[in-house]
Amino acid sequence: MSRTLNENTSNELHRTLCDLLVLSEADDCLLCDTGGYVLAREGDGDHDPYQMAALGAGVYGASRELARLLGEREFNVVLHQGTQKSIFICAVHADALLVIVFSQNASAGLVKLYAKPAAVAVRALLEDARRLAMEAEDLAGHPLVLNRAGPLFRAGP
């Protein structure tokens, strides 16, 4: 089965993440799953969201294993602070993550404060999306037709 997002859920996610960016004064915000899939992205960062998701999911997974080593169930957030940019990662549920990038003039405290309710809202949206997918309403009306023009990838320009 595929994870799917329809237009409605996409719009709701968009709204939730935009609100989060405004309130927390962060620059960039990414919703991904623990496998590294990019579910949604808002903000004005110029970094590749696919790279961010792959690495963010890796970092979060590694930190979860570290927690386990220490006998913790999990660390609830991962925070990396740089001089210009910082990154904050928290779980939305067992297999989705919010990755938030903020700069010096925002505060980690503010990001943390608003990430929590945003994560709760996002979780509800994802659960709705999953239920919709189960009810088979989702791929219906979205025919995917395979292109058949030879090999997908080629060496050379």
Added chain:
Amino acid sequence: MSFVNFKKKEVQLKIVYYGPGMSGKTTNLQVIHRMINPTARGDLTSVATSGERTLFFDFMPLVAQAFEGYETRFQLYTVPGQVIYNLTRRLVLRGVDGMVFVADSQWSKMAENAESLANLADNLALQRERLGDIPCVLQYNKRDVPDATPLHYLEYLLNNRDVQLPTFNAVATTGEGVFETLNMIARLVLHRFLAVNKHKEDGVRELVLV
């Protein structure tokens, strides 16, 4: 677990290159990165130790027009082959849609090949999946080495099963077999993607096998 965003008209699929340490997984991605049209790929990110051994994973996104009107993104990962990094391998396997098993043709590596393939099966079982249910292509790499193991022995060791996996011979360092392998796994992943979503009537109207 593939991902479809109907609003963005985007499909994301995850392909993992698996195999023993030093078999040529990273080299496959490097060659694709170097040879493919730059508009079809993102950066190749390697989380490696100073000795160039893959510590965490390599990652590179590719984009193709696999479905009409949709952008299809293939997320390519490699795993670290060394036995001690099994936790990392499990993390990378999460949500995998297709695998390339890169075997090392050197005669001295046969035990490591077999062990790594068994390890893949174990790790898939932990996420309630099976080799055979998820598309997988076998790449017999390093066919250029002087002591290259005969193909029939590799087949016997790694592909002795009811439904055999597609195989490709490769010399990843020269690019030989690299794109053939990639195109085959991409195609198998697309076919499975269509097949598993097909029960949703009309959702996928046309399953074109090419």
